[in-house]
Amino acid sequence: MIPESPDRAAVQSRLRELAARFVQRSLGEVAILRDLMARVRENDRDALTELEKLSHKIHGTAATVGYRSVSDRAGEIERLAEAALARESGLDQEGCARIQELLSVLEADLRAVQGSQP
Numbered sequence: 001m002i003p004e005s006p007d008r009a010a011v012q013s014r015l016r017e018l019a020a021r022f023v024q025r026s027l028g029e030v031a032i033l034r035d036l037m038a039r040v041r042e043n044d045r046d047a048l049t050e051l052e053k054l055s056h057k058i059h060g061t062a063a064t065v066g067y068r069s070v071s072d073r074a075g076e077i078e079r080l081a082e083a084a085l086a087r088e089s090g091l092d093q094e095g096c097a098r099i100q101e102l103l104s105v106l107e108a109d110l111r112a113v114q115g116s117q118p
Contacts, residue, residue: 019065026061027107027114029054032054037103040090040099055074055081056078058074062074069109070113076102080095080098080099083095
């Protein structure tokens with residue numbers, strides 16, 4: 001086994017810190033996504049655009065820090081929002097229900113990750 005250098009230990013510590021901050025921030029962003037969904041149900045396309053952008057951000061950052069399940073859920077929300085933006089009719093009831101379901105799973109995944117952090 002290769003001994004861990006002080007620089008490597010510092011980098012790993014910093015990555016753990018950044019990952020923990022990501023989880024905290026993302027839990028708050030799930031609440032924002034829920035608020036945006038309330039506006040999307042009222043056919044607010046600006047809210048749908050914001051929902052797509054925020055889910056894209058969570059998707060990418062989660063992938064970067066290695067939280068695959070979080071990334072997968074956020075990515076699915078992003079794809080549903082993109083598809084709805086491409087349609088003039090926006091997001092239908094089925095799409096709204098699916099995103100609500102994904103938001104619940106996303107929040108549960110984030111809480112599971114949070115609980116497993118040192």
